[in-house]
Amino acid sequence: MEYGVFQLIILSIFINNFVLSRFLGLCPYMGVSKQMDSALGMGMAVTFVMTIASLVTWLLYTFFLAPTYQNVFYFIFDTPIQNVPDLTFLRTIVFILVIAALVQFIEMYIQKVSPTLYKALGIYLPLITTNCAILGVAVLNIDMFFKDGLPLPNSFINTLVQAFASGIGFTLVLVLMAGIREKLELANVPKPFRGLPIAFIVAGLMSIAFLGFAGFSVE
Amino acid sequence: MSVGAEFFKGIYKENPVFRLALGLCPTLAVSTSITNAIGMGAAVIFVLVASNTLVSFLMWLFAKTLSEEGLNSINKIRIPIFIVVIASFVTIVEMVMAAYFPALSESLGIFIPLIVVNCIILGRAEGFASKNGIFLSIVDGLGMGIGFTLALVAISFVRELLGSGQLLGAMIMGEGFKPVLLMILPPGAFLVIGLYLAGLNWIDARKKQA
Numbered sequence: 001m002e003y004g005v006f007q008l009i010i011l012s013i014f015i016n017n018f019v020l021s022r023f024l025g026l027c028p029y030m031g032v033s034k035q036m037d038s039a040l041g042m043g044m045a046v047t048f049v050m051t052i053a054s055l056v057t058w059l060l061y062t063f064f065l066a067p068t069y070q071n072v073f074y075f076i077f078d079t080p081i082q083n084v085p086d087l088t089f090l091r092t093i094v095f096i097l098v099i100a101a102l103v104q105f106i107e108m109y110i111q112k113v114s115p116t117l118y119k120a121l122g123i124y125l126p127l128i129t130t131n132c133a134i135l136g137v138a139v140l141n142i143d144m145f146f147k148d149g150l151p152l153p154n155s156f157i158n159t160l161v162q163a164f165a166s167g168i169g170f171t172l173v174l175v176l177m178a179g180i181r182e183k184l185e186l187a188n189v190p191k192p193f194r195g196l197p198i199a200f201i202v203a204g205l206m207s208i209a210f211l212g213f214a215g216f217s218v219e
Numbered sequence: 220m221s222v223g224a225e226f227f228k229g230i231y232k233e234n235p236v237f238r239l240a241l242g243l244c245p246t247l248a249v250s251t252s253i254t255n256a257i258g259m260g261a262a263v264i265f266v267l268v269a270s271n272t273l274v275s276f277l278m279w280l281f282a283k284t285l286s287e288e289g290l291n292s293i294n295k296i297r298i299p300i301f302i303v304v305i306a307s308f309v310t311i312v313e314m315v316m317a318a319y320f321p322a323l324s325e326s327l328g329i330f331i332p333l334i335v336v337n338c339i340i341l342g343r344a345e346g347f348a349s350k351n352g353i354f355l356s357i358v359d360g361l362g363m364g365i366g367f368t369l370a371l372v373a374i375s376f377v378r379e380l381l382g383s384g385q386l387l388g389a390m391i392m393g394e395g396f397k398p399v400l401l402m403i404l405p406p407g408a409f410l411v412i413g414l415y416l417a418g419l420n421w422i423d424a425r426k427k428q429a
Contacts, residue, residue, distance in 0.1 A: 092310050191424065197416040208406045211405070
């Protein structure tokens with residue numbers, strides 16, 4: 001299937017929202033949604049890392065793992081195309097290691113270049129490595145924009161758009177949730193529901209609201 | 220703690236999903252049917268037991284063979300080591316599932332590679348297997364894995380029964396039953412787990428009073 005940019009943005013933010021319909025990144029959604037400030041910081045950090053991680057994993061998959069005419073073994077070392085190794089099965093291992101290393105580098109780089117940005121995002125970065133949203137978007141890009149190891153048309157642009165828009169969608173629901181939970185602190189919630197249970201019920205209601213977007217036609 | 224206690228703590232007292240709230244993403248995503256839940260549970264049990272075994276063996280091997288200094292430097296990179304171990308086993312599961320259970324592999328989709336970032340597995344490697352012997356680590360992995368599977372089955376039982384009127388793919392509810400479509404859709408997962416958690420809190424509070 002081919003996607004337009006605008007269509008992809010609407011799809012990733014509302015219809016296939018990362019948290020409420022794909023169930024990715026639930027840990028920060030439940031853990032960091034108690035205050036508006038930290039929710040916004042976490043959302044920005046996730047959006048940032050998601051976009052960069054998608055970029056890097058796309059490059060790695062295209063030029064190293066998939067046995068196509070773009071593979072470095074083919075166009076630099078002149079290996080005959082049938083001898084180019086098919087390393088696509090290494091996807092999971094390579095992606096998680098790259099993401100872990102990438103998060104470390106981003107953290108060090110931001111710390112050096114922009115102390116203000118580091119103050120805003122710094123404490124959330126280490127938490128992000130094991131956030132399934134990041135690996136999730138990287139794997140999802142490969143599933144959606146590649147066919148049999150070959151990139152579909154516009155796959156690079158689509159990858160970046162999907163990663164960024166998914167991050168925005170994640171930030172949106174995280175901030176909405178934080179707004180609700182700040183009010184919830186003052187509400188008289190039945191005792192067994194205090195804490196996580198009511199957060200899940202709220203998430204369920206939000207998810208029902210987001211189901212409404214599924215009626216959108218984005219052809 | 221005895222072996223039995225190590226095994227059973229993962230099932231009720233320290234159930235990864237209901238008590239520790241770990242591994243929520245796959246729990247909510249694949250609990251649309253009991254078949255999916257069992258498939259996911261089996262994959263997690265395999266990865267958990269295998270990674271617990273290997274991590275515990277590696278730590279024992281390092282402690283046997285390395286000097287104090289070597290151990291210190293290993294300690295600094297232990298998390299990446301655990302991640303590589305886990306990712307290797309996940310890759311095995313991915314390939315086996317795609318080869319022998321293509322339908323299951325299709326319906327679990329991206330949540331199979333995402334077992335790598337399931338916090339239960341890294342949590343047990345770091346919190347238990349790296350500090351305990353091989354046998355206890357296997358028992359711990361089995362207990363936690365079964366606890367995770369039971370939680371998944373408990374959630375998918377409600378969702379599948381109400382959402383499609385079926386259990387394990389067989390029609391259970393009578394003719395006149397209208398499926399509550401919401402239960403199969405994403406909101407159902409959030410609502411069911413919220414109610415389960417509240418129910419457990421309520422039981423705990425009752426126990427404390429008694």
